[in-house]
Amino acid sequence: MIDIRSSIACNLDSHILRAALPLFADEKVGAIEWSFDALINQRSMPDWFGELLRTYSEAGCLVGHGVFYSLFSGRWTGAQQQWLDQLRSLSRTYRFDHVTEHFGFMTGADFHKGAPMSIPFTESTLAIGRDRLVRLQDACRCPVGLENLAFAYTIDEVNRHGAFLSQLIEPVNGFIILDLHNLYCQSRNFGVEPDALLSLYPLYRVREIHLSGGSWAPSAVEPGRTIRRDTHDDAVPADVFRLLKQAIDLCPNLRYVVLEQLGAGLQTDGQQSQFQQDFLWMDHIVQTANQIRNSLINHSFLPRRFHVPDSSPLEDPLLYAQQLELSDILETSVSCAQAQQRLAGSGLARSNWAVETWQPAMLETALAIAQKWKNGFD
Amino acid sequence: MKISKPILQAMALAVAVTTVGSSCKDGLVKPKKEEAKKEQQRKLPDNCPACGMG
Structure with missing residues (x-):
């Protein structure tokens, strides 16, 4: 039976x-999602963390x-090739049940700097x-997926995001991570209305759901307006849990529901306790859904055959120049x-942007966002 | 999922003696006490953003 x-x-x-x-000690954690590229120095990994990854990998419950x-960088860089080479190597060490990435291009001058921003x-x-x-997919040889972005400049982007994601993943028979806090933002x-947003996504393509919290930022240019940001530094809002209850039955191919929070928001005993409560409430919703779920549905999200990448990565010099210009402005x-x-x-003026x-x-x-992350983690 | 006792014990020891955490910098969770003490002298960096970059 394929449980969530x-x-x-x-x-x-x-x-x-x-x-x-x-939660690990109580055997509550059914899978772990590892941001394999956030660790700059793989050799710094303690043995026990490698063993933890291996435990989940061997059970088929590790996702990257x-x-x-x-x-969407308009230019293919050596850093991207190096990223793929690292993933290819890691995929020989660990068995990822699937691998995902974010939508957007990174504003930073180099890897490990910047934040993902939208594109036309x-x-x-x-x-x-x-x-x-x-x-x-050629590097990891497993199902691949993309996550919906929280940030948008306009309502038009919000309305078109789900359909564009669907077009992107079609050739690799990929899937979508539906981040419910991003949708909430x-x-x-x-x-x-969240219902209206949900209807814009091909929900049969959702294999993973993300839950997290965030923060409110007052706008200086529109006094009285606050902007919801996906900062992952607070508890999961009740509205996002309600959205999970609603979405979970609409996603027949769902396999993972992942709770995300930054360590910066988990420094006190109270914050850590809240995180555990959020996980247990999420798990309650998941297990309730598992009891009534049609276990016969099992979409592989693998292509009929793996595509061989073209020897020359596609590039768009104009797009790249615009991205550089936008990154500098932001x-x-x-x-x-x-x-x-x-x-x-x-x-970018009078263009597709x-x-x-x-x-x-x-x-x-x-x-x-861009100025918060322009120096990476320094 | 069941995690073996040695992994849980190693994890418990590591988080008990480490005050600095980041999955992106060299301020990693350390498996040994002496390494963790050295880390305590360092500035607390921003944590790995994973996808909390909003």
Whole structure:
């Protein structure tokens, strides 16, 4: 029987591990999701963490979640090839039940810096995304998927995101991670009912669901408005649990429900206790769904045959130039007004990026995100 | 899922003696006490963002 597994995003972080330890001891954690590329120095991994990964790997309950592949970069870089080589090597050490990445391109100057930001939904970005997914699957030789992004500049992006994800994963017969907190952010930031957003996604393609918390940021350019951000530093909101109850029965191919939280939000005993309570409530919802679930449904999300990547990775020099320009504007503008002015005079003006339609409060948020992560973890 | 006792014990020891945590920097969870003590002298870095980059 294919059950949904209650899972934890488990990285080598003392706060996360301290919070999760009682759940591991009570045999509650059905699977772990490991951000394999967040660990710069693989040789620094303690033996016991490797053994933990191996335990889940051997049970077929280890999933990989990349952060830094930068799927939509207009230029193919050596760092991306190195990322794939590392994944190929890790996939020989551990058996990933599937591997996923984020939607977007990384704003940072190099790997391990920057944050994923959205791109225009065009034929060019579709082709680049498909090319990168084929390479990803060629490296890990297992099902691959993409996660919906929390951030959007406009309601139009929100409305088209699910369909574009669906087009991207089609050649690799891939799947979607439906991050419910990301959906919640979009719902609150753009005034759309969560039900309406759910209906925009091909839910039969959802193999994994993410749950997390976040924070509210007041907007300076739109006084009185607060923006919901996917900062993973607080408990899971009740609305997101309600969304899980609703979504779980609508996703027949769901295999994993993953609780994510940053170690920075798990420093006190109270925060760690809240994390454990959130996990147990999530597990209750999952186990309830498992009791009434049709166990005969089991979509492999593997292609009929693995594609051989083209020897020349697809590139779009204009897109890359625009991404560089946008990254610089987001990382160095001192105000939203300055960013708007610079965008108006940039190569992104009157282009597929539709910068003229970007909501000021969301541009302000993009500045905050890009500037928060421009130096990586330093 | 059942995790073996030695793994759980090693994990418990590591998190008990480590105050610095990051999956991205060299301030990793350390399996040994002396390494963990050295880490305590360092500045607490931002944790690995995983996908909490919003």
